[in-house]
Amino acid sequence: MALSSAAQNPWVDWGYVRDNRDTILTALEQHVTLTLTTVVIGTLIALPLAVVARRWRWLRGPVIGTAGVLYTIPSLALFSLLAPWTGIGARTVLIGLVMYALLLLVRNVLAGLDGVPDEVREAARGMGYGPVRMLLVVELPIALPAVMTGIRLATVSTVALVTVGVVVGYGALGGLIVSGFDNNFYKAQIFTATALCVLLALLLDLLLQLATRLLVPWARGRAAA
Amino acid sequence: MSYLSDAFTWLNDPLNWKGPDGVTARLVEHLEITGLAVLLGAVLALPLGVWLGHAGRGGTLTVALTNASRAVPTLAALTILVVATGDLGNAPTIYALALFAAPPMLANAYVGVRGVDRDVVEAARGMGLSGLQTLLRVELPLALPLLMAGIRTAVVQVLATAPLAAYVGGGGLGRLIRSGFSTQDYGQTLAVALLVAALALAAEGLLAAAQWAVTPGRSLAARRPRPVELSDPVPARP
Numbered sequence: 001m002a003l004s005s006a007a008q009n010p011w012v013d014w015g016y017v018r019d020n021r022d023t024i025l026t027a028l029e030q031h032v033t034l035t036l037t038t039v040v041i042g043t044l045i046a047l048p049l050a051v052v053a054r055r056w057r058w059l060r061g062p063v064i065g066t067a068g069v070l071y072t073i074p075s076l077a078l079f080s081l082l083a084p085w086t087g088i089g090a091r092t093v094l095i096g097l098v099m100y101a102l103l104l105l106v107r108n109v110l111a112g113l114d115g116v117p118d119e120v121r122e123a124a125r126g127m128g129y130g131p132v133r134m135l136l137v138v139e140l141p142i143a144l145p146a147v148m149t150g151i152r153l154a155t156v157s158t159v160a161l162v163t164v165g166v167v168v169g170y171g172a173l174g175g176l177i178v179s180g181f182d183n184n185f186y187k188a189q190i191f192t193a194t195a196l197c198v199l200l201a202l203l204l205d206l207l208l209q210l211a212t213r214l215l216v217p218w219a220r221g222r223a224a225a
Numbered sequence: 226m227s228y229l230s231d232a233f234t235w236l237n238d239p240l241n242w243k244g245p246d247g248v249t250a251r252l253v254e255h256l257e258i259t260g261l262a263v264l265l266g267a268v269l270a271l272p273l274g275v276w277l278g279h280a281g282r283g284g285t286l287t288v289a290l291t292n293a294s295r296a297v298p299t300l301a302a303l304t305i306l307v308v309a310t311g312d313l314g315n316a317p318t319i320y321a322l323a324l325f326a327a328p329p330m331l332a333n334a335y336v337g338v339r340g341v342d343r344d345v346v347e348a349a350r351g352m353g354l355s356g357l358q359t360l361l362r363v364e365l366p367l368a369l370p371l372l373m374a375g376i377r378t379a380v381v382q383v384l385a386t387a388p389l390a391a392y393v394g395g396g397g398l399g400r401l402i403r404s405g406f407s408t409q410d411y412g413q414t415l416a417v418a419l420l421v422a423a424l425a426l427a428a429e430g431l432l433a434a435a436q437w438a439v440t441p442g443r444s445l446a447a448r449r450p451r452p453v454e455l456s457d458p459v460p461a462r463p
Contacts, residue, residue, distance in 0.1 A: 074385030
């Protein structure tokens, strides 16, 4: 594949960014929406799963095991397996991404809850706390650093994974990468989309790091490590 | 469930297994790509990780590399390498996949060697073993389970990522998934996707068994899930 040497095809080209601002912004917006929705839904599913797996010990193995098996299925295969039933588009990508995020989230919520000292539970029980209040007011706040670590990991890996959604026609920035490839090796498009992916991952991670500092000021020393 | 029966019909057709674009040829190609990529990644990462762990430095570097590798989409790395080299064969695919196979192996090798009980290392030194002897006879054997864990992560990750190469001119089973999509033959897509998923799960199972076999004092207690740390060599699911 020799490209014509006369044609200019730089990796970094502000002209491309200027001329295609709307397309790029739309893709970026899809990327952000998919990532945030995935992490929010994943967390909403992971929290009760972890709580249930903690209460009934025998469920722990199956829950972690199932999440582990889901995590092992290659993304291209998973999207292809879902596509005939869930269709081509955002919904399929979202379902697949949530399945992947579950392992990181459930494992960390469980580990966080495991880390709550028994004395603390005893003390709370002595003060007349019921199970629900105990979970919300005592256990979850103590588990929060571990939970936030899980959310950060899930967020960064989801940003990278959204690109694979291109196989079912909804890859956000990944769509730009592949169409840049198909469109005569359009380097500026490939590079811009890649750079935005990496920057988005770093930015979201930074924001979550800040959120962790605000939410769990007592763990500041550990979070920095 | 008609798609599923389509998939089984497709798999049962011997014609789909033969020829240069048949399942057999693509499967062999898939395994070749995976094998070479992991090998290349291992040659780069394992000695470096072991040495860094032995010398007790480079922890920051290892963590930084592992984290950075999580943020870069594999699809982007594949595309950029293919475009940069202008090579539509399997070579750029192998290089890109090797780049993603290296971080988990590097991190596990580092953590494995670094994590060997300091008292044991001191005792070996006290018995008059040289640095190299300590490394070969004490640290490496004790780090073996974690080295194995890194290789396992790398293999499964590469097996799982390799199909994406089909979107940038590479071969392997991804080719058949992609052609199923483009001809709207969902039976074919589903059949090959099932094969790829089975392949990844089988590799995971086999390598988990291998890891268990090289773990001294193996017990089920060690399998209790622990929190995933940011510095952990968790694979970015490709």
